[in-house]
Amino acid sequence: MPASSRVPSTRIATLNDGPVEKSGRYVLYWMVANRRIHDNFALDYALELGRLLQRPVLVFEPLRHGYRWASDRLHAFVLDGMVDNAADCKRYGLRYYPFVERADVPGTGLLAALAEHACAVVTDDFPCGFIPRMQRAAASRVPVSLIKVDSNGLLPMAAAPRVFKTAASFRRHVQRSIVDALLVQPNARPKAAHGRATIPAVVLEKWPAATQKELTSGREKLLESLPIDHDVVPVELRGGASAGGELLTRFVTARLQGYAEDRNHPDRDATSGLSPYLHFGHVSAHRLVREILTREEFDPQRVGAPRGQREGFWGLSTGAEAVLDQVLVWRELAFNAAHFGVAAERFEQLPEWARTTLTAHAADPRTHVYTHKQFEQAQTHDPVWNAAQRQLVTEGIIHNALRMLWGKKILEWSPDPVTALETMIELNNRWALDGRDPNSYAGIAWVLGRYDRPWGPRRPVFGTVRFMSSASTSRKRRIREYLARYGEQAGLFDGAA
Numbered sequence: 001m002p003a004s005s006r007v008p009s010t011r012i013a014t015l016n017d018g019p020v021e022k023s024g025r026y027v028l029y030w031m032v033a034n035r036r037i038h039d040n041f042a043l044d045y046a047l048e049l050g051r052l053l054q055r056p057v058l059v060f061e062p063l064r065h066g067y068r069w070a071s072d073r074l075h076a077f078v079l080d081g082m083v084d085n086a087a088d089c090k091r092y093g094l095r096y097y098p099f100v101e102r103a104d105v106p107g108t109g110l111l112a113a114l115a116e117h118a119c120a121v122v123t124d125d126f127p128c129g130f131i132p133r134m135q136r137a138a139a140s141r142v143p144v145s146l147i148k149v150d151s152n153g154l155l156p157m158a159a160a161p162r163v164f165k166t167a168a169s170f171r172r173h174v175q176r177s178i179v180d181a182l183l184v185q186p187n188a189r190p191k192a193a194h195g196r197a198t199i200p201a202v203v204l205e206k207w208p209a210a211t212q213k214e215l216t217s218g219r220e221k222l223l224e225s226l227p228i229d230h231d232v233v234p235v236e237l238r239g240g241a242s243a244g245g246e247l248l249t250r251f252v253t254a255r256l257q258g259y260a261e262d263r264n265h266p267d268r269d270a271t272s273g274l275s276p277y278l279h280f281g282h283v284s285a286h287r288l289v290r291e292i293l294t295r296e297e298f299d300p301q302r303v304g305a306p307r308g309q310r311e312g313f314w315g316l317s318t319g320a321e322a323v324l325d326q327v328l329v330w331r332e333l334a335f336n337a338a339h340f341g342v343a344a345e346r347f348e349q350l351p352e353w354a355r356t357t358l359t360a361h362a363a364d365p366r367t368h369v370y371t372h373k374q375f376e377q378a379q380t381h382d383p384v385w386n387a388a389q390r391q392l393v394t395e396g397i398i399h400n401a402l403r404m405l406w407g408k409k410i411l412e413w414s415p416d417p418v419t420a421l422e423t424m425i426e427l428n429n430r431w432a433l434d435g436r437d438p439n440s441y442a443g444i445a446w447v448l449g450r451y452d453r454p455w456g457p458r459r460p461v462f463g464t465v466r467f468m469s470s471a472s473t474s475r476k477r478r479i480r481e482y483l484a485r486y487g488e489q490a491g492l493f494d495g496a497a
């Protein structure tokens, strides 16, 4: 292993006892979560290892089909990203191997076959979904060292001393550590060395790489041929590092100033829209934070004392402070829970006060009770809720101001809180482009009381869990255009599942 790596040791974990095989042909980067070439500590680490061993790096990006919620929508976004990754690898002199698993060409055995020729395998540390399970299983099948590297956020997940139960305590932790953490950035332009890796011919013969045509003009045909959920159709939004980077720049240059004021008003279109790109790793949180700080001419001398204040810590504009709070506190709080194994899909893992109050009110009569299908098809009596659900189904996203209401109403109109939890997870992860993320589970758990406190007055169904109403949301938020766009009359949904 590199004696003095630029990648902080808290970001690196070895998953097996395999050796680093000096006679291997390449260092394999098994890209499974942070699907990008820029600003990626895992790729940086693979390149460092390659330099040490005088071997090239092979970037291997597979796309499986057998995971829960695999759909045309999620696949299309990843395929877009592969096009950009192919171009970036070419630009930086890296060999890239995109592989799309098909029913007739299963990916079983591919990683082991590639690893047989590798000095070591480096992969992404992503604490959610099927990835940790898949990597644990791979650890015993890979004959060389398998190392995971955390490139998820600005603070290494393993550097946190514990599970944080409130945003306030996590904010203090972030403020204490962030200035030092900013000094260690992943490479914005990775430097390849020792030529381009060669993919063994026997591997390519059995598991052909996805072609440029399949990823672009032939994408529809490719998707059709895969055993995935075809009802969840692709959205207009293009995936990949290039589209994500453009969105990021547009946000920082045009929306940042108004973010604090306007982010809760769907009509004002003030948020970044970056969550799908952050989820698939097409854009890094490092780059987002870096561009905000550069734009705002950040000066570390102006940073305040770490007292956990929501505003004023950075010495920046209110817009910048507000978005940094979302990205560094709320997003990384979700990764903190996931890293320490808090399984948010389990009702038992909610805070005790929330479980107790929700259980005490589980049998309360409901004004309305909807089935999963009724929710999915936006067939409730509430036009605001239906509009949010339509946005989810048609665009793969819900504006945050309505996402909270969306969850609260599912709790209110489900037969019990456990069913509400299941419904939220299923709808969010099936339809949202940013679903299946630590943020998904943290957001859903927030609806049920996590990271919140008891609120009075005690209400039916909710007990002391925070309540939200569509009437007050409509009063307080600018949503007229939103309702026109996603309302009943908008004619969305023809053909939706």
Ligand SMILES: Cc1cc2nc3c(=O)[nH]c(=O)nc-3n(C[C@H](O)[C@H](O)[C@H](O)COP(=O)(O)OP(=O)(O)OC[C@H]3O[C@@H](n4cnc5c(N)ncnc54)[C@H](O)[C@@H]3O)c2cc1C
Binding pocket: 263, 271, 272, 273, 274, 275, 276, 278, 279, 323, 326, 327, 330, 331, 334, 398, 399, 400, 401, 403, 404, 406, 407, 428, 432, 434, 435, 436, 437, 439, 440, 441, 443, 444, 446, 447
């Ligand atoms: C019920 C429910 C479900 C949610 N499901 C998801 C999900 O599946 N995936 C997801 O990424 N987020 C989820 N969130 C959090 C939040 O709604 C989204 O991150 C945000 O709306 C994304 O839009 P944006 O990228 O324009 O955000 P911006 O406002 O532009 O914020 C920039 C980034 O900061 C982070 N961020 C912003 N708000 C939050 C928040 N409340 N919690 C955590 N991180 C935040 C995100 O990474 C976001 O992309 C959920 C929230 C709730 C209440």
